[in-house]
Amino acid sequence: MPTRRPAALLSLAAGLVVIAGGTAGLLLTRHPTQVIRPVAGVAALPAPTGPIVAPPQSAEPRQVPRPVSLTIPLIGVQTPLITLGLTSSGALQVPSLSQISVAGWYTGSPRPGAIGSAIIVGHIDGHKLAGVFYRLHLLHPGDKVYVRRADGTLVEFRVTLVQTYLKDHFPTQAVYGPTPDPELRLITCGGTFDVATDHYLSNVVVYATEVS
């Protein structure tokens, strides 16, 4: 039956094509942390002006003023800081859907410029628009971050590390644990957006240390 031979070959060839396509698709889904977002329209801001405070001494710790605003010149972030607590389930509270352009400081963490790791979070996006931390993942070690405090003074931080973690493997100790110097953690979402749960699967965490 010579007519069956092309059919068999066709089946073999089609099978190979489907395997190749499937593998390519699978490879794409397995790289959620490497999504490249458009960076057009980044308007770098000038560094804020004001008295920059020196890091605190560890002896007789004194309360530093509360944080009021955040500036990240390189990625055009300039936002007031709202206060955030914990949800009833113990997760970190986040700004509401109407506040996607505003970042917030977790009041259970040290104040920025005091000894310890201060936590500031902001949204990557809303249902349609980009959020305050849309470009957070573009920061690199050495970039500057400024926090203004209630008395008008500025705390200057330098980025030391930018990491993306699956939320299922969030490094609680590294992010929220004690540090012996004044540090900052900026947190937003990243990676793949899971349509089924309406959540991003990863968090982007920027680690920064006060400039001394």
Next chain:
Amino acid sequence: MKFPRRIRRLLMLLAASALLLGIPAAATAFATPGTTGTGWIRLAHLSPNTPAVDVYLYSFDNSNAKIVLDHVAYGTVSPYESVTAGDYSVAMRVAGASPTSQPVLSTSVTIQAGHAYTVAGMGPESGLRLQVMDDDLTTPIGQSLVRVIQASLKDQKVSVSFGSTVLASSLAFASVSPYQAVLPGTKTVTVTAGTGDANSSVTLAAGTVHTLVVLDGATGLEVVNLEDASGSGKPPLGGVSTGFGGTAPRGPGSPVPWIAAIAAGSLLALTGGLRLRRRQLNTGI
């Protein structure tokens, strides 16, 4: 239509390698959490009858000091400095002595990434030594961690309590108590010693690490409360929900359809391959 055997073999090989390649692709690992490769060190003078000193920190194999603290007097503890992990040495010279002169004391310290150390001049001047302490940077959730350094020469032994919790009992001069986890709050720290007691109000917050240093004051004993490290007293649970997906690329989310496609493709290729082979055997080519 005849296909040479070589081409058929090649097609079979391709099908097999596609199958093999498709499986590891599903197991692609995510990036592991990284560290910055830095640790922390602070330097202290806790020898009551030793005059002020200049303290130097050298990186191993580098004669240029990384940190120099001039005229450090008894009772001084520097803030933590962040340094690259590695081997260092700490040297003490009499205040104002030439940086190239022979140090009075020196010691080596290995700084591991993510760890903090206190290097203190301890003991009486006649038996001065540099002690390296490995400082703790973790607290049990909801608690504070505290230890005591006994640096009073006037009283060879002291007992220290935070409220009703005993932190150190008959702690000898120039020694350090182990860390102790305590319930946070503002309480009275009481130092009991032969020459008299000392009291002071101390706040220990959840998620913080403290060192209480007992010093000889101008009149009696003094207690210095050092905040060594601080974090979130109540660490939030899990990740943070900071996005609504409006800017997310609407790409393929689940790997399941792709795995199904690979399986279907494999079945199709296998069927085709087997039919070719069967025909081959039937016709005796």
